[in-house]
Amino acid sequence: MLKLNVNGKVHPVDVEPNMPLLWVLRDHLGLLGAKYGCGVGACGACTVHVNGEPVRSCTLTAAAAVGKKVVTIEGLGAKGLHRLQEAWIEHEVPQCGYCQTGMIMSAAALLEKKPKPSDADIDQAMTNLCRCGTYTRVREAIHAVAARPASGAAAKKVQG
């Protein structure tokens, strides 16, 4: 039995140590926000935070996540929408939406490190792939959040 700290709660999970975190989240904990896109860490649809770092959960084993703080999209805006989620709605970023939770998790980690990212910072951090081509708006929404003063519960740092 592994113990995983996900969204501030410790979950005992009876899984193989080499099961990727993504599948623990999706099939064992019922957290369906992180998506399977490639299974090899290429697309980023499965991005979650592990100790505040954006991680491709399809290639991180459950064992490697033990003792760390995992935050998923479900935990990002636990006390209402995260300001990035608000901006994503305001700028109508998603098209099909499948990769967008991963995009938002990557963007949230970026803003934690660099509250005012440059375009080059965004290019470097946002390695998530989108088949619909929402990149223009992903960039706009990140800049919009960065330009805004952080305020209210929604803007609070929620990950560990």
Add this chain to the structure above:
Amino acid sequence: MTIHRREFLKASLALGGAFSLEFSFPLSGMAAVGKPPVEVNAWVVIHPDDRVVVRIARSEMGQGTYTALAQLVAEELDCDWGKVSSEFASPNEHIRRNRIWGSMSTGGSQGVRSSQDYVRKAGAAARLMLVNAAAARWNVPAAECAAERGVVTHAPSKRSLRYGELAAEAAKLEPPKNVVLRDPKDWKIAGKPMHRFDIPDKVMGKPVFGVDVVLPGMLHASIAQCPVFGGKLKGVDSSVAEKMRGVKKVVRAADFVAVVADSWWRADEALQELKIEWDVGANGAASTDSIMAMLRDGLADPKLPQARKTGDADAALAAAARVVEAEYSSPYINHATMEPQTCTAWFKPDGFLEVWTSTQNGEASMATAAETAGLPLEKVEVHKMMLGGGFGRRGGPQDYVRQGVLIARALPGTPVKLMWSRAEDMQHGYYRPASVVRMKAGLDATGKVTAFRAGIACPSILALLRPEAIDKGIDFTAVRTLSDMPYAIPNQQVDYAMRNGHVPVGFWRAPGLQNGYYRECFIDEVAFAAGQDPLDFRLSMLKPGDKNRLVLEAVAKAANWGGALPAGVHRGLAVSDGFGSYTAMVAEVSVTAAGELKAHRLVLAIDSGYVVNPDTCRAQAEGNIAFMLGATMYQENRVKDGRVVESNFHDFRLLDISQMPKVETVLVPTGGFWGGHGEPGALCVAPALCNAIFAATGKRIRSLPLKHHDLRKA
């Protein structure tokens, strides 16, 4: 907009259940508390508290139809937009009610344009019924009553009633035979950049997609299909796999084997341990080279059917002062939807089959499920989920539904969710057809084009998916844009060689758009040969009033065609109509001394007649551009030993954010017709880009993808 957005956010959070999974038949928001809602007609459901639910028959894959159709209904209904939401119409109910919602097919950029008429009429009819109900209650002439923003008012007596108070009575009235639709210039809800209904759930990570379905006791399946298309399963040794943790069953079918387990990862791990023997059939030696040779052989056939014959192209070519000719080609390309193919099926103890899937055609999914299960349509329900990308993959072919049903049938009573791995998805697509086209143009001594002749060799999508639509040997999706050029060239001939091969082909976003690449790059070559500016040359062949001309002029103005550019930046131009709309594009690129390409800015002008949601239309333009830049620069699916070589995003690259150019979309709706937006924005990307590369490097790009070309200056 801000006020509306807040209203909407609040409303959507409060309603919440719009996309939640329904485990029984969806009955229009019956789950909501209080008095039941009333169906005024098939499209319009009104709650006592005035909330309006619009039924949507088409699918939502990010193109915004789920919201745009509601805008059209709400416009005619004249209700409070802040109280409107959408729900998918049930395919089962659709069949039981004699296909009351029209087409459920969502492709060809048809979602809005080919249902706008009947959905607007449904909204208008519901409004009239509400007005008549109020008039009856007050015992006054209906002509003295007016409806606005969800309220019917009788001005002479200063009385008013809300739609929620009238819906039950309105629903009992005879629907009006004739309704008058609003002039789009008077629109208050349609034509405005309303926020999409599906977005809040998507950014919150709510389980809205096919892969997110969770049912009591559900199991998961991973699948292996014969790697050579058309091959069969010969045998499988599953002894190791069956002993693995969580594995419940190995399901064998004629052309696939699947492992069912208690989690998808366990199913997929066990799948890797199967020792599978395939009968690959006759195609085990096919390769990209053999397929290209097949296509080129097709062009040598002297008796090809003609997709166009105007005047005498051969005679005019023989008499021409100068002939320009070129061969162009492009590869197979997979849809590669981010959400792999998926289907959840449940054979229930009561003899009913329920299916949850990401589909572009709920009715086709239901037909496939019923046929596979051997059940009558009434015993099948399909729950339409949000699609994690469609692009044409999930409409015609319903292969994943057939498989999902076959797998679940092996475990009656247990719901089973099938999801393909990325490699399965990459190697078992219905690919954009590879094709080879040879073109010739004849110029007279003044540089005027007198003749155009093209031979097209291309596998037929229709032969595989809609054979009844083939007309005298012509698949219109393989020849269009070349066979129906707007350019005034007196002598034209277009021949079509249908050469199908064994690789399945399908409707890939803007089917046939490779012909736009061929045509618009070749026209650029001809303009260059004639010593003319690419814009002037095209305009000289377009009749006054031609909408292709109008979008060309609009894009040239917006992009300042002919004006100064930053050092090293070059422009390319293209024009193409399709899917009901007219588009033109200017691409601005630079190519470094090392041959590195950068697309800086793409300007798109599009005339779709009307614009129902300008923000969604702009998003589609941006998306089409990213989709096609990735395709043009990187994407191909090669064939070796009968199977597709590429397996994931490392060898099938998508565009990334750092490569996304500035996009400027110029919406120039001229009215009087309804064009699409899901695909037209894709039409001009490859040719505008390649023509800009020529301007930058002097190199003509006659085959794709660009990654195979050395772009360093010659």
